Amino acid sequence: MFTRQMALLAALALLPDVTQAGPAPLAGITVRLYNTARIDSGVQQDALAVAARTLAASRLDIRWSMCDVDVACRGVPVHGELIVRLVRGSETIDAEAALVLGEASIGVGTARGVLATVYVDRVETMAARWETDAALLLGRAIAHEVGHLLLATNTHSHRGLMRPRWLPDEIRRNHAADWILTKEESEAIRRRIR
Numbered sequence: 524m525f526t527r528q529m530a531l532l533a534a535l536a537l538l539p540d541v542t543q544a545g546p547a548p549l550a551g552i553t554v555r556l557y558n559t560a561r562i563d564s565g566v567q568q569d570a571l572a573v574a575a576r577t578l579a580a581s582r583l584d585i586r587w588s589m590c591d592v593d594v595a596c597r598g599v600p601v602h603g604e605l606i607v608r609l610v611r612g613s614e615t616i617d618a619e620a621a622l623v624l625g626e627a628s629i630g631v632g633t634a635r636g637v638l639a640t641v642y643v644d645r646v647e648t649m650a651a652r653w654e655t656d657a658a659l660l661l662g663r664a665i666a667h668e669v670g671h672l673l674l675a676t677n678t679h680s681h682r683g684l685m686r687p688r689w690l691p692d693e694i695r696r697n698h699a700a701d702w703i704l705t706k707e708e709s710e711a712i713r714r715r716i717r
Contacts, residue, residue: 551585552583553605554586555596556607556608557590557606558590558609559609559610559611560610560611562609566661567609570662571665573663574663578666581704585669605673606637607641607665608641609641610641624642625640626668627672629675629676629677634675636672639672641661646661653695667684670685670712673715674708682700683702684702
């Protein structure tokens with residue numbers, strides 16, 4: 524029987540091994556995570572592992588600050604900290620909106636990523652409909668929205684993690700190239716955060 528843990532391990536194994544020789548990761552990027560959706564701590568931990576490993580493939584060192592339990596989150600965010608909140612939608616949405624798993628707010632005057640929101644209920648619905656692990660899909664959605672914050676744009680690319688739509692066949696086939704930042708995106712992020 525193929526368990527949830529086995530599915531996560533198989534997906535993580537597809538990502539490049541960043542422990543091999545190569546450029547060192549950039550300085551740590553702190554992401555405050557507000558779990559207002561109250562997802563299970565095991566699912567949250569698995570999703571954050573997927574998101575961190577996905578971004579680590581681009582030499583980005585993500586550090587999570589859990590704001591529902593971490594005392595440090597009681598203060599004002601410091602310069603450079605990113606904020607991701609996990610929420611459940613309360614309104615009825617149409618079929619098109621149901622495909623939107625998250626959104627990122629970019630400060631117009633500052634050209635900085637400010638806040639990203641991931642809709643956990645939509646992720647869970649999509650995962651069930653397309654027969655994939657919810658924690659895996661949630662981790663990828665988190666990584667996608669963090670990508671928007673780091674790139675400071677809401678534009679999408681034609682391939683890789685930052686494409687606007689994730690089709691059922693792409694989710695099922697689980698190709699590593701579909702779930703990482705492109706070389707150009709990785710370079711753009713490195714230029715922005717140096």
